Amino acid sequence: MMRTGPRRVQSLNGLWDIAPGTAESPRGEWCSKVPVPSLVDCASPPYDWQAFSYHWYHLEFRVNSPSLRETATLRIGQAMFGTAVWLNGSLLGEDIACYTSQEYDAAPYLRHDGPNHLTVRVGLKETLPPESAVGKDQERQTFIPGIWGDVTLTLAGNPRIAHVQVIPRNRESTAEVIVTLRNTARLPVSVKLVSRFREHASGRAVGRVQEIHSATPGAGDSVHSFNHTVDPLIPWSPDCPFLYEHSVEVIVEGDVADTLVTRFGMREFRIQDGGFFLNGRRIFLKGGNIA
Numbered sequence: 001m002m003r004t005g006p007r008r009v010q011s012l013n014g015l016w017d018i019a020p021g022t023a024e025s026p027r028g029e030w031c032s033k034v035p036v037p038s039l040v041d042c043a044s045p046p047y048d049w050q051a052f053s054y055h056w057y058h059l060e061f062r063v064n065s066p067s068l069r070e071t072a073t074l075r076i077g078q079a080m081f082g083t084a085v086w087l088n089g090s091l092l093g094e095d096i097a098c099y100t101s102q103e104y105d106a107a108p109y110l111r112h113d114g115p116n117h118l119t120v121r122v123g124l125k126e127t128l129p130p131e132s133a134v135g136k137d138q139e140r141q142t143f144i145p146g147i148w149g150d151v152t153l154t155l156a157g158n159p160r161i162a163h164v165q166v167i168p169r170n171r172e173s174t175a176e177v178i179v180t181l182r183n184t185a186r187l188p189v190s191v192k193l194v195s196r197f198r199e200h201a202s203g204r205a206v207g208r209v210q211e212i213h214s215a216t217p218g219a220g221d222s223v224h225s226f227n228h229t230v231d232p233l234i235p236w237s238p239d240c241p242f243l244y245e246h247s248v249e250v251i252v253e254g255d256v257a258d259t260l261v262t263r264f265g266m267r268e269f270r271i272q273d274g275g276f277f278l279n280g281r282r283i284f285l286k287g288g289n290i291a
Helices: none
Strands: 008-011 014-021 032-036 054-061 071-076 083-087 090-095 102-105 116-123 151-156 160-169 174-183 189-199 205-216 220-229 244-252 255-264 269-272 275-278 281-283
Touching (some): 090 102, 151 160, 174 189, 189 220, 205 220
Antiparallel strands (some): 008 151, 054 116, 071 102, 160 174, 174 220, 189 244, 244 255, 269 275
């Protein structure tokens, strides 16, 4: 039987195998090694990557977690251009995101008692479909493909925490927390969510602990909201980069299914009368991002 318990995040960064190829397969044997994250021009020994439309990555790894969990999520921070992912020979999915993260359900094919083989294919900018949001950067002369973000494997119970958003409201001395749960089971699951705030550096508790009892729908997401009073409130600024932490636990039938800690600063950005304001004080931005 699968066990619950706090999430385990395993980094899959490091040296991967790489080889050029077609959309269907790599060409021959793995010819080079490449660090992840990086781009294909960092392969050693190098090869003429511009002569091929697709590049194939491969990694053999073992699961570090001492016990089984109900969910296993593979996350690729960023990859260009157009991604397809296989685990132990089975296709996990594809994505055309180039600048945002990608997540794949690895639980059905993950081996806990032996080696796993992860294969990722990326293409060139020209292989992306027209609806891709790759953009047009006229200052770039070469668009180099590759896995340029962190790759992780997250093991957790079910439901798991899919996303946490913290919205500071400095003028009210509060912070709204929006937690999205993802239930991979077919039936609804009753959960208790426990939400806490603390100061990052000192660990001192801030405000009171809050709980929500709810149910997540089968094979779907549910969104839950907390509103915490932050007292005393120390605003974040470049001169005083004070940080807080929010932690949330998902408890199912008395056991912890998942946990997540989010670090943040209490800061508010506003544009008013053509000016940029941080925490109610006008500041001037330095630099630019217009290509």
